[in-house]
Amino acid sequence: MNDTRLLVKGLTVTLREQPFTPILKDVSFSVGRGTITGIVGGSGSGKTTLALALLGLVPPAMRVKSGEILFEGRDVLGMDAEELRRLRGARISMSFQEPSGAFDPVVTIGAHILAAMAAHNPSAGTLARQKMLDLLALVEVPDPRRVAACYPHELSGGLRQRAMLALALCARPALLVADEPTSSLDVTLQARVMALFRKLRRELGVSIVLIAHDLGMVRRLADETVILSQGRVVGADHAYAKALMAAEEM
Amino acid sequence: MSEMRLAWQRFVRDRVAFIALGVLGLLYALTLFADVIAPYTLRDESRLHTYCPPSALHVLAADGSFSGLYVRGVAMHYDEYRRRSYNETQDVYPVKFFARGEPYQLFGLVRMDRHLFSVDEPGRIYLLGADSRGRDIFSRILHGARVSLTIGILGVLISFGIGLLVGGIAGYFGGHVDNVLMRLCEMVMMVPGFYLLLALRAAVPDSLSSLQIYAAITIILSFIGWAGLARVIRGMCLSLKERDYVLAAWTMGLGDMEIIVRHILPHTISYSLAAVTLAVPGYILGESALSLIGLGIQDPYASWGNMLSEAMSIVRIQFAPWILWPAFFIGLAVMCFNLVGDAWRDAWDPLLKGRGDNA
Ligand SMILES: Nc1ncnc2c1ncn2[C@@H]1O[C@H](COP(=O)(O)OP(=O)(O)OP(=O)(O)O)[C@@H](O)[C@H]1O
Ligand SMILES: [Mg+2]
Numbered sequence: 001m002n003d004t005r006l007l008v009k010g011l012t013v014t015l016r017e018q019p020f021t022p023i024l025k026d027v028s029f030s031v032g033r034g035t036i037t038g039i040v041g042g043s044g045s046g047k048t049t050l051a052l053a054l055l056g057l058v059p060p061a062m063r064v065k066s067g068e069i070l071f072e073g074r075d076v077l078g079m080d081a082e083e084l085r086r087l088r089g090a091r092i093s094m095s096f097q098e099p100s101g102a103f104d105p106v107v108t109i110g111a112h113i114l115a116a117m118a119a120h121n122p123s124a125g126t127l128a129r130q131k132m133l134d135l136l137a138l139v140e141v142p143d144p145r146r147v148a149a150c151y152p153h154e155l156s157g158g159l160r161q162r163a164m165l166a167l168a169l170c171a172r173p174a175l176l177v178a179d180e181p182t183s184s185l186d187v188t189l190q191a192r193v194m195a196l197f198r199k200l201r202r203e204l205g206v207s208i209v210l211i212a213h214d215l216g217m218v219r220r221l222a223d224e225t226v227i228l229s230q231g232r233v234v235g236a237d238h239a240y241a242k243a244l245m246a247a248e249e250m
Numbered sequence: 251m252s253e254m255r256l257a258w259q260r261f262v263r264d265r266v267a268f269i270a271l272g273v274l275g276l277l278y279a280l281t282l283f284a285d286v287i288a289p290y291t292l293r294d295e296s297r298l299h300t301y302c303p304p305s306a307l308h309v310l311a312a313d314g315s316f317s318g319l320y321v322r323g324v325a326m327h328y329d330e331y332r333r334r335s336y337n338e339t340q341d342v343y344p345v346k347f348f349a350r351g352e353p354y355q356l357f358g359l360v361r362m363d364r365h366l367f368s369v370d371e372p373g374r375i376y377l378l379g380a381d382s383r384g385r386d387i388f389s390r391i392l393h394g395a396r397v398s399l400t401i402g403i404l405g406v407l408i409s410f411g412i413g414l415l416v417g418g419i420a421g422y423f424g425g426h427v428d429n430v431l432m433r434l435c436e437m438v439m440m441v442p443g444f445y446l447l448l449a450l451r452a453a454v455p456d457s458l459s460s461l462q463i464y465a466a467i468t469i470i471l472s473f474i475g476w477a478g479l480a481r482v483i484r485g486m487c488l489s490l491k492e493r494d495y496v497l498a499a500w501t502m503g504l505g506d507m508e509i510i511v512r513h514i515l516p517h518t519i520s521y522s523l524a525a526v527t528l529a530v531p532g533y534i535l536g537e538s539a540l541s542l543i544g545l546g547i548q549d550p551y552a553s554w555g556n557m558l559s560e561a562m563s564i565v566r567i568q569f570a571p572w573i574l575w576p577a578f579f580i581g582l583a584v585m586c587f588n589l590v591g592d593a594w595r596d597a598w599d600p601l602l603k604g605r606g607d608n609a
Pocket of ligand 1: 041043047061
């Protein structure tokens, strides 16, 4: 299957202190080229942990007990530091659930993006600035010039969320892991971010892992949906999945 | 940033510290324009005016009428115990403003020969008295400030550069790197500073130009100073690296050094600024001590420390107490730096604490 970008096989992550209470238990799924895979689960079900693990960033308090994460055929968990560094941001990137914390408060939005671009393409030079503004325009930020010069706290939550996406997309990654990209947005903005994801997939061929707690929204967008409950992937007949669907119908 | 402004507002409320900051500003301004303000250059001396007391400034002529600022000539006398004393003569030397005098280069660039004030030869104006070779102490304090006041800033900058980097690296990477670097810090901190200073100075050859000595002292002082800061910065970095934006920077594939420099060290700046200010006095005193015992800046160059070496004999201090003026300026500068540093740290403290809670 050479149109599989990401393959997660039996991923089990436990706390270092309590090796028998898994945060993620035997999680398996795959993401194809240019597809959107939704991951839905309640609070604390391990979505963010999974997202970070996809980039080889298991929190220090945790450890991978078993399983594999194959990205473009290479095992992310077996890579050395430099390989990982070149992978992150460039091939796989992540947008954070809380964009307000993910930006350094003393660095402007533009400088964040430029630094990330320089990390993967040091020779971009003056072109980088224009590319950075183009990126902000791509994620439908009004007045990219002004936003680029802003510090994170000067932006609204919605703008920050889109700036976060621009940052994640700055090196044209093959896979975007979006951790609850719409949870802090109102309904109209949610719809626009959803439209943006479709556009990204269409225009850039980006595969997207879309993490959310809202099954309905994921269903509308995703080609495939994985439901996580307490760190396990559950099928459509599982009680939690049924509860989710029932909630959606209300 | 608004935090900066907040801290500044709290700082300004501390009147004493604010005045101290003003005094420091004035001292540095004087230092910058030392060549212009000083009536005499470094090489100037007058053997006829050994330990001449401060000149009396007159504004009234002999007949009591107003005549403008002037000083009188002085004549040296010895009494039967060969003790020196000076009497004013009738010669009148008006104080001239912006008159031509000995040439100098302002900021080392512009050739000039105007001095803020001066009197015509053979008259001498000694605002703060003269030293053993009849050199103007006021002028030499200004020239010496260049060494004494800049060595602190320069030394602090170097050692803080090292301290920030070492602390940043130790705190960020942790583990073995942290262990090795912190043990190194402890070793440097363990040796009593002044003896280390002497040992290091002994390792530097004697036949150096004044500029080289200046550089050597600065580097030696910085070598001692960095360890304390490194330890504190390390502690801050341990918690700073837990921030979400560091995680985000990792997910973007930024390099470790870039993350340290761009996203971690800038957040220690508030603390560092206070620590830097509080560290400057140590450097000023260090230079003074070295120069005082003759290991620092050498004649004819002036520093507050080497000027004080004249004041090492109690007899001389009795006859010419004005040779203690450099000590006054050392004390003033040290006190001001301490006041400013303390106030700045206090101004930040509540902010740091507030931030620590939600970190
Ligand atoms: N650093 C950590 N140390 C210990 N436990 C952790 C740590 N981070 C997360 N956990 C635990 O792991 C579990 C999964 O957390 P995770 O953040 O992945 O959940 P989530 O699905 O993203 O939740 P949410 O929807 O609220 O964002 C939770 O039970 C949480 O308490
Ligand atoms: Mg989460």
